Amino acid sequence: MEPSLASYLALSGILFTIGATGVIFKRNAIGMFMCIELMLNAVNLTFVAFSRYYGDVTGQLFVFMVMSVAAAEAAVGLGIIIAFFRNRLSIDVDDASLMKN
Amino acid sequence: MASTVLFYLFAGLAIASGISMVYHKNPLYSAISLIGVFVALSCIYVSLAAPFIAAVQILIYAGAIMVLVVFVIMLLNLDEDKPLNRLRYLYFVGGGLGLILLVQTFFVFYAVMRAPNHPADQTKMVGRTLDLGSAMYSQYLLPVEIVGVLLLMAIIGAVILVRRLSQPQLELVIEHELEQEHRKR
Numbered sequence: 001m002e003p004s005l006a007s008y009l010a011l012s013g014i015l016f017t018i019g020a021t022g023v024i025f026k027r028n029a030i031g032m033f034m035c036i037e038l039m040l041n042a043v044n045l046t047f048v049a050f051s052r053y054y055g056d057v058t059g060q061l062f063v064f065m066v067m068s069v070a071a072a073e074a075a076v077g078l079g080i081i082i083a084f085f086r087n088r089l090s091i092d093v094d095d096a097s098l099m100k101n
Numbered sequence: 102m103a104s105t106v107l108f109y110l111f112a113g114l115a116i117a118s119g120i121s122m123v124y125h126k127n128p129l130y131s132a133i134s135l136i137g138v139f140v141a142l143s144c145i146y147v148s149l150a151a152p153f154i155a156a157v158q159i160l161i162y163a164g165a166i167m168v169l170v171v172f173v174i175m176l177l178n179l180d181e182d183k184p185l186n187r188l189r190y191l192y193f194v195g196g197g198l199g200l201i202l203l204v205q206t207f208f209v210f211y212a213v214m215r216a217p218n219h220p221a222d223q224t225k226m227v228g229r230t231l232d233l234g235s236a237m238y239s240q241y242l243l244p245v246e247i248v249g250v251l252l253l254m255a256i257i258g259a260v261i262l263v264r265r266l267s268q269p270q271l272e273l274v275i276e277h278e279l280e281q282e283h284r285k286r
Contacts (some may be wrong), residue, residue, distance in 0.1 A: 002220065005152040006213035008149075011112045013206030015119055015138070017199050022123035024195035032126050034135050037166065038119055041142055052149045053219075057227045057236045060154050061244075064237070065236075067161050068248040072255030074166045075109060078173045079262035085177050 008049035015042035028089040029081050033074075040070050104148055111148075115141035128174045132167060141165045151228035 015038060022035035044063045051059025081091055088095050118137035125131045139162045146155035237245055 002104050004214070006110075006210050006218075007108065008145075009213055010206055010210040011115065011145075013202070013209060014116055017202040017206060018116070018119040018123055020202055021195045021199035024198065025123060027227055028128065028179065030179070031131055032169065034131055034170065035124060037135065037162070038122065038138060041138065041162070043167055044154075045142060045145065048146055048149050048151050048154055051227060052151070055225045056226055057232050058241075060151055060228055060233060060235055061241055063154050064157065064233070065244060065248055066246055067157060068252060071161060071166060074169055075255045075259040076262070078169055079259040081173060082177070083262050091177065091179065 005049060005053045012042045012045040012049070015039075015045070027092055027094065029084065029093055032093065033077050033081070036073075037070060040066055070071060107148055108145065111141045111144045115145070128179050129171070132171050132174060135170075136163050136167050139167070149228070150226055153228060153230045153233050 013082040018043060019035045019037075019039035022038065023032050026032050026035060044066055046064045047066070051057065051063075084096065085091050114140050118134045120133045122134035125134065143155045144160040144165075146152075146158060203228060208271065241259065
């Protein structure tokens with residue numbers, strides 16, 4: 001017997017929860033970036049599980065799209081992190097307060 | 102039976118790696134834990150009859166994106182994450198958000214369990230590369246083209262962001278203005 005759709009959704013929800021709390025608890029920009037990647041992966045798991053249980057290929061295609069967007073996000077996000085480090089010599093998000101006052 | 106055991110094995114591995122990613126203060130340990138999550142999810146995709154997505158998961162996430170992340174961590178020579186002392190209320194915000202999302206997860210779990218479940222059709226296999234490729238280049242041609250344009254824009258944007266200014270005297274002018282602004286205050 002195969003695990004039901006609900007167990008895949010529960011796994012996806014737990015991974016998303018870990019990612020969402022990690023974004024708040026992490027202080028450095030790279031840690032937050034990795035937590036966002038974890039949340040994207042949790043959503044991908046939901047797409048693939050629904051694709052399996054409804055016999056439709058669309059879910060897997062959109063996983064492919066999400067992966068492409070994640071790759072673009074990695075390139076731009078790490079570029080921003082490097083530019084930020086060059087100006088502030090730190091990637092702590094608390095130091096990114098130039099516009100605060 | 103075997104698929105259930107494998108599901109619980111890889112689900113446990115994914116959750117443990119995810120918790121270890123958030124727990125570790127050293128960014129490099131977090132990155133290695135995240136690779137563990139990606140590999141476990143890839144094994145789950147194989148059990149969901151999606152071999153192409155599993156291969157792409159390893160290639161793009163564990164291969165390309167994590168190499169980029171580890172490269173940046175090594176390049177910037179990051180030290181350990183500082184403990185958060187200034188923003189103590191973030192503990193409560195994060196804990197509350199996690200609790201709400203967890204409750205929502207279990208609500209979804211019970212709602213789907215109570216719904217009339219229809220098991221997956223074992224004979225129907227949609228995850229083959231042939232099916233994905235033919236759908237990608239006939240029915241979903243426009244989204245694929247849009248993703249291509251998006252990747253091109255991301256490459257150009259990353260190059261422009263990381264590049265130093267071509268006129269060094271411009272940086273001097275900006276620094277001078279910032280200094281004057283600072284003195285005025």
